Amino acid sequence: MSKPRKPIVAANWKMFKTPSETADFFRTFLPVLGTLDGVDVVIAPPFPCLPAASEHAGKSIVRIAAQNMHPEASGAFTGEVSAIMLRELYVTYVIIGHSERRTLFGESDAFINRKVLTAHASNLRPILCIGETLEERDAGHIHDVLRRQLTAGLAGINAEQAIETVLAYEPVWAIGTGRTATAAQAQEAHAFIRSVLESLYDAATARRIRIQYGGSVKPNNAAELSAQADVDGFLVGGASLESGSFYEIIRATVHSSLEG
Numbered sequence: 116m117s118k119p120r121k122p123i124v125a126a127n128w129k130m131f132k133t134p135s136e137t138a139d140f141f142r143t144f145l146p147v148l149g150t151l152d153g154v155d156v157v158i159a160p161p162f163p164c165l166p167a168a169s170e171h172a173g174k175s176i177v178r179i180a181a182q183n184m185h186p187e188a189s190g191a192f193t194g195e196v197s198a199i200m201l202r203e204l205y206v207t208y209v210i211i212g213h214s215e216r217r218t219l220f221g222e223s224d225a226f227i228n229r230k231v232l233t234a235h236a237s238n239l240r241p242i243l244c245i246g247e248t249l250e251e252r253d254a255g256h257i258h259d260v261l262r263r264q265l266t267a268g269l270a271g272i273n274a275e276q277a278i279e280t281v282l283a284y285e286p287v288w289a290i291g292t293g294r295t296a297t298a299a300q301a302q303e304a305h306a307f308i309r310s311v312l313e314s315l316y317d318a319a320t321a322r323r324i325r326i327q328y329g330g331s332v333k334p335n336n337a338a339e340l341s342a343q344a345d346v347d348g349f350l351v352g353g354a355s356l357e358s359g360s361f362y363e364i365i366r367a368t369v370h371s372s373l374e375g
Contacts, residue, residue, distance in 0.1 A: 120325050122341065122348035123281055124365045125157035125180060125242060126355030127210060127329075128164075137164040141171035144358035150176065153369045154348070157208050157242075158355070162196060169205040180208035180242065183216060186229035198237035209234050210350075212244045212268060214287045224267035231268055235276045242281045242350065243268050244329070245308070249288035258307055265311050274320045277312070282326045283350040284308060289330030291352060298339045301328050305345035334363035341371040 132140065137160050148156065159180035160168045168179050185195035201209065211234065212227040227243070234241040245264040247257045261284075269277060284304050286296050296304070305326045312321035328340055329350035340346055348368055355361040 118344070118347065119322060120347045121153065121155060122368050123155040123157060123325055123327060124348045124361075124368050125208070125210075125281075125283075125327065125350050126159060126361055127182060127213070127350055127352050128158070128160045128356060129182070129215075129352060130161055131356055132160060132164055134164050134167040137167045138171055140358055141168065141177075144362065145171070145175050145177070147358065147362050148176070148365070151365065151369065154365055156365060159208070159210055165201070165204045165206060172205075178207040179205060180210060181206050182210050182213070184209050184211075184230060184234070184239075186226070186233040188233075198233055198239055201239065202237060206239065208240045208242055208281070210242045210244065210283075212264070214244060214246055214285055214290060218287070224264060228268050228270050231280070232271055235272065235279070240279055240281065242283050242327070244283045244285050244350070246285040246287050246329075252286070252288065257304065261304065261308055262311050265308060266315065269315060274316045277316055277320060278323045280324065282308060282324060283329045284326060285329035285350065291331065293331055295331040295333075295336055295340075296328070298343055301340055301346055302343035305343065309345055332364060334360050334367060337364040337367040338371045341368040 156177045157180045158177055159182045172179055181201045184198055184201055185192050188197050211230045216222045231241045231243055245261055247260040251260050289295050308326055309321050312324055325347040327348045327350045328346050332349045332351045333354050351364055
């Protein structure tokens with residue numbers, strides 16, 4: 116029996132690939148991907164690569180995401196981009212609250228929430244990232260951290276908007292480290308997140324919200340992770356930079372979700 120939610124697999128390229136390398140990726144990736152059904156595929160390249168990504172994605176099943184945006188529509192914010200700028204580049208999704216933005220750039224829960232609100236007001240679908248550090252997990256604070264980030268990040272978001280929001284659980288200790296949460300650890304965290312969503316909204320709404328897993332996802336662990344009841348796809352970092360490995364993760368996600 117398949118899951119009630121369509122899985123979504125998103126590539127976060129971070130600060131990798133030039134516009135020409137982006138074009139090369141799509142030329143290789145799209146023929147392999149074809150019209151694969153049963154999954155939403157999203158690619159988030161660096162800002163300078165968005166035009167090339169949008170052009171090559173064209174009428175394929177791939178949707179384009181930005182890795183960040185500022186909550187204001189315009190202003191004296193050197194180095195930032197706004198939602199309206201992204202919309203003109205045919206961006207559909209935007210990653211918000213990634214752990215690197217939280218830790219390296221000091222983004223607070225309140226600032227992240229402003230971005231989520233702006234995204235919805237601008238017809239962009241946010242991919243809201245939440246997750247605990249190794250210290251927080253070892254101290255037994257994982258539930259407190261997830262509840263706080265989730266509650267603050269979705270403040271002012273109604274049930275209809277929540278359903279259009281993708282959540283990405285990314286244990287910070289597993290990002291780019293080669294360490295991956297076990298399937299059981301991922302499922303436990305995702306189930307807890309869904310229980311918080313039920314308390315914020317209702318059971319029917321919580322069942323419809325997609326929750327990705329992010330943290331050293333590879334072709335060899337994607338099937339087991341995506342087979343979990345509350346894992347609805349992935350936010351993929353390093354393994355998404357090579358078209359073959361990204362495709363294998365997508366394919367594993369589709370097959371496991373149909374069998375789950």
